[in-house]
Amino acid sequence: MSDREALKDEYIDHMMHPRNYGVIEAYSGKGIGKNPHNNELVELYLLLDKDENIQDIKFQAIGCMSTVVTGSIFTDIVKGESIYEAEDVADEFLKKLDNAPKEERACAEMVAKSFMAAELNYLHQKEGKEEKEYTLLISENCVTDDA
Numbered sequence: 001m002s003d004r005e006a007l008k009d010e011y012i013d014h015m016m017h018p019r020n021y022g023v024i025e026a027y028s029g030k031g032i033g034k035n036p037h038n039n040e041l042v043e044l045y046l047l048l049d050k051d052e053n054i055q056d057i058k059f060q061a062i063g064c065m066s067t068v069v070t071g072s073i074f075t076d077i078v079k080g081e082s083i084y085e086a087e088d089v090a091d092e093f094l095k096k097l098d099n100a101p102k103e104e105r106a107c108a109e110m111v112a113k114s115f116m117a118a119e120l121n122y123l124h125q126k127e128g129k130e131e132k133e134y135t136l137l138i139s140e141n142c143v144t145d146d147a
Helices: 003-016 065-078 083-095 102-126
Strands: 029-034 041-048 054-062 134-137
Touching: 003 065, 029 102, 041 065, 041 102, 054 065, 054 102, 065 083, 065 102, 083 102, 102 134
Parallel strands: 029 134
Antiparallel strands: 029 041, 041 054
């Protein structure tokens, strides 16, 4: 099986069986990555252990299937990692978007920004700030003029 076929199979598997979809009620941090152009969003919940490792991570999305698949893949990759290692993964997600189609950039950016917002929410709470969630807006609009 070629790398391309394996990637397609993984994409389809995440599409049919999204991982980590849902809510964590007693979360350590909650973040929202939002598209201000069409109000699509990703909510991401972190549950960290005392060493700041991701014990559990869940997400919910109001968006397209690509957003759900990206959320599933991202959360699968970072679950069990430290919050700072996961930050590196989110940065890599954003760097790899440069050559992606506009729609895919927006979907992946919502996922990465939701994680970054959840991390900021966690850090703010750690500093004593009372904050239910944190929101970051994406820079790319996924709505195209091509009809």
